Amino acid sequence: MKFLTAIIKPFKLDDVRDALSGIGVQGLTVTEVKGFGRQKGHTELYRGAEYIVDFLPKVKIEIAISDDMVDSAIEVIGKAANTNKIGDGKIFVSDLEQIVRIRTCETGEEAI
Numbered sequence: 001m002k003f004l005t006a007i008i009k010p011f012k013l014d015d016v017r018d019a020l021s022g023i024g025v026q027g028l029t030v031t032e033v034k035g036f037g038r039q040k041g042h043t044e045l046y047r048g049a050e051y052i053v054d055f056l057p058k059v060k061i062e063i064a065i066s067d068d069m070v071d072s073a074i075e076v077i078g079k080a081a082n083t084n085k086i087g088d089g090k091i092f093v094s095d096l097e098q099i100v101r102i103r104t105c106e107t108g109e110e111a112i
Contacts, residue, residue, distance in 0.1 A: 001096040008089040019080040
């Protein structure tokens with residue numbers, strides 16, 4: 001089992017969710033986050049005053065999936081979230097040792 005974490009631009013969330021549903025991903029968790037990478041923020045003008053935005057709004061998607069779905073999930077997230085511009089995001093893959101469904105006490109892949 002793997003744990004995928006994807007950091008993407010907020011306006012791409014619906015595209016990514018639809019793409020993941022298309023390959024059979026049944027659930028995910030979404031968190032609104034802020035951060036920066038190589039783009040290091042940007043400057044904006046508000047009421048004539050210029051200010052620096054250090055942290056940009058992003059969306060973090062977390063998914064627990066079986067090993068055989070990892071490559072297809074990475075592929076569809078990458079395609080759906082891509083804008084060919086800096087700041088498109090990252091996908092992180094981690095090993096997932098154990099999952100327990102609280103309601104039924106199922107463990108492992110049955111709990112996904």
